[in-house]
Amino acid sequence: MARKRYWLVKSEPFKYPWSKLVTDGRTHWDGVRNYEARNNLRAMAVGDLCLFYHSNEGKEIVGVARVARAAYPDPTSDEDWSCVDVEPVVALAKPVSLDAVRGRKSLAAMQMLTRNRLSVTAVTAAEMKTILAMGETTLP
DNA sequence: GCCAACGTTGGC
DNA sequence: GCCAACGTTGGC
Numbered sequence: 123m124a125r126k127r128y129w130l131v132k133s134e135p136f137k138y139p140w141s142k143l144v145t146d147g148r149t150h151w152d153g154v155r156n157y158e159a160r161n162n163l164r165a166m167a168v169g170d171l172c173l174f175y176h177s178n179e180g181k182e183i184v185g186v187a188r189v190a191r192a193a194y195p196d197p198t199s200d201e202d203w204s205c206v207d208v209e210p211v212v213a214l215a216k217p218v219s220l221d222a223v224r225g226r227k228s229l230a231a232m233q234m235l236t237r238n239r240l241s242v243t244a245v246t247a248a249e250m251k252t253i254l255a256m257g258e259t260t261l262p
Numbered sequence: 263g264c265c266a267a268c269g270t271t272g273g274c
Numbered sequence: 275g276c277c278a279a280c281g282t283t284g285g286c
Contacts, residue, residue, distance in 0.1 A: 238284070
């Protein structure tokens with residue numbers, strides 16, 4: 123099996139907060155209408171971990187989710203879009219804010235900063251490790 | 263609520 | 275195939 127990759131997905135808390143993912147246990151990550159984000163979705167494999175970021179409100183990384191189903195056609199569209207299924211893994215003991223990410227030199231290259239408006243971005247293993255440490259969280 | 267960034271669309 | 279107009283996203 124290919125080496126695990128890491129991602130960051132954004133959601134407006136108003137639309138789909140982390141707490142709802144926890145309640146639901148699993149959800150379809152659909153509605154992505156951007157080619158680059160779609161390509162990222164398609165690159166996801168079952169077991170990959172996703173940082174869950176709340177945009178607009180909160181502006182912080184609040185949890186870690188796991189890809190439960192690899193990319194398949196987005197049922198909410200007739201066109202060629204994709205979605206994946208994700209399930210919650212663990213909430214960050216201490217949410218990591220956008221400001222905190224910006225303030226950390228080793229995270230300056232994170233796509234969530236450089237590709238500000240992309241809703242699905244790639245995260246390196248080193249970045250993942252740093253975020254988890256900042257969030258005072260260890261993976262189960 | 264405003265505005266900047268940027269991807270997408272459509273006219274030429 | 276270029277580029278201006280437009281729409282969307284997201285931070286402030």
